Amino acid sequence: MDMDTGPLTIGAFAKASRLSPKALRLYDELGLLAPARVDPVSGYRYYAPEQLERARLVAWLRRLGMPLARIRRVCDLAAAADAAAAAEVRAYWAETEAEVAARRDLATLLVDHLSRKEPAAVPFTLESTPDAPLAIRYAALSDTGRMRESNQDTVYAGARLLAVADGFGTGGEEASAAAVAALRRLETADLPAGDLLNALEDAVEEAGREAGRAVRGVAAEDAGTTLTALLWNGSRLALVHIGDTRAHLLRDGELCQLTEDHTLARKLLAEGRLTPEEAASCPQPALLARALTGSGAGGAGEVEGGTVDTKLREARLGDRYLLCSDGLSAVVPTADIRETAATVADPAQAVRALVESANRAGGPDNVSCVVADVVRADGAAG
Template sequence: MTRLTIGAFSRLSRLSAKALRRYDELGLLPPARVDPFSGYRYYDGSQVERARLVAWLRRIGMPLAGVREVCDLYATEPAAAARAVRAYWDRVETETATRRDLALFLADQLARPEETTMTALPALTIRHAARTDQGRVRDTHQDSACATDGLLAVADGYGTEGAPAGAAAIAALKELDTAPGAGPRAGDLLNALEDAVQRANTTIGGLEDSGTTLTAMVWTGGRLALVHIGDSRAYLLRGGGLFRITHDHTVVQSMIDAGTLTEEEAASHPQRAILLRALDGTAEAARPDLRLHEARAGDRYLLCSDGLFTTVPEGTVRRVLTGTADPDGAADALMALAQEAGAPDNIACVVADVIPADPDTVS
């Protein structure tokens, strides 16, 4: 078989000689032969395809660990390699969207520095309702919900101490639930949220074999700062349309993103409850999504655990949220529908309306 020098192989593969030496050291792309006297590297022509794949994957920014996985899959199961690339790019787009929202927020704040503090009385406020229920099947109740004038949150705990895990996550966020003007500047709020989540994760690390999801929104008087990890969800009802504003961190969602599973198939998939991210005491899994939402008068938000959205169809949720006048009535109606559907899991939900601030509160 014809041997190629590192220079010739570099030209064919579109990888620099420096990169080839690095990938040899990592075991990702070892040469076919190394001269024992000169140390020259020689490659087979059959290695060009793998090398070009490495080059393409690096160009899209895939980490080396992912490159190795895709290359190894491609050698035996090309369809699985394709799914892995799609899943990686879906994660990139999700993370880019989050960074885009933050960049736009920062640009807006830099353009209006006089408005970055929260000393002014907000023009909008929220009214809210929270409900939880054990359901009809579970022996324990591990869902938590919180709704105050400054904090909306649901947590779905799991494991032997799931209830304390969920409670710890919400308790950490309550430190940010302050009176208007007393909390952090809007520009600091995402940092404060991330710090609170990490404190909660540290606490949860002391609980045996347990963790929790967390979906929460902190009210700043004109914006809602969202923190989300796991498979609880947040929805926004605006202009008659219902929009899901969180992305599930689950195995089945990654399969949906990769195009290998439909939403309908996911509902009955045996791995539908397996989380890719959660607060479980480890740094690897505790990576929340953080973003800011501009609030509008008339908006209605729903935060809920999977005990609600897996039993009540989204069209029915939209009908209830659209047709019920106040958050208490909407929350009661949604909980009743989950019960009628058999309530196989714990249920938690929070409904909140964005409304004009009461003029009488202005002083």
């Protein structure tokens, strides 16, 4: 049968579209790709030649791994000649690449753990120093700023744990304090080196529950907190992060941001829905795409908008870690932060200088910093 002059049997259409007859029957049942006609007696399906374009698009999107519900949306947009169809594919692929990157980090961690080898060299990879026991020298400071009436940030720095949480909404102060308090239990917990990341992830789950309980009956549903924390054990550091608080590493004079801001503007930029210029001028640049909120069932708390980012790193003597709320990063240029972090040797003086920089810039928000240096545990010069 000539496919330009009449309907196609399901077999001919399957061959032309590179979709199996079984897949075509499924897509019919789901309303994704209905046949042009179904024989009322035999139930045999026939397709129109003009349906091939949609069928081939479905096949391509399935090869990308896109879920069927999302494929339906792309196909409907494409049928309407809507430019949003391309944006939808771009957004899906950006999300896929982010998921693959997270899985890559986990795969590297597992290979390292199972082979007992150091991770492959990458930019800013941390190196262990087994013959020189390491410790951290740290300081933390939080300030209300110049324009806020109260401080919703919570910071903590101890021999094992560094944390910054930035609460938001009614009850944000209670949410951030409860989240950090849940993590502080790790200071005295038994932490096997090989289980460091799991211990921190478990603690973050508890932090979410505690944040939810803290705002129950007090706050609106949009109350919650960001959280960025480093857990130290020997020469190993586990990092967890959600929201727009940040963790940085200063090494050899270079400042590297270890976390990615979970803001709506950054998410839309990564998905190609905003240009860099549009993202820079976004009217709500700090609107969060991920956070610990009090909106879980029964106010039990949950991770809103996705998962918590996690990483495991090896420490190097001389490294400096900086954790901060967006009260610093949103108003002080990165170059100025790097300059202070690189030139002010004492952690206590460094956090004071950073907070003062934010307040000199207007202090529009609460500002909190933790600075921690990797030093020799025996106190000898590095």
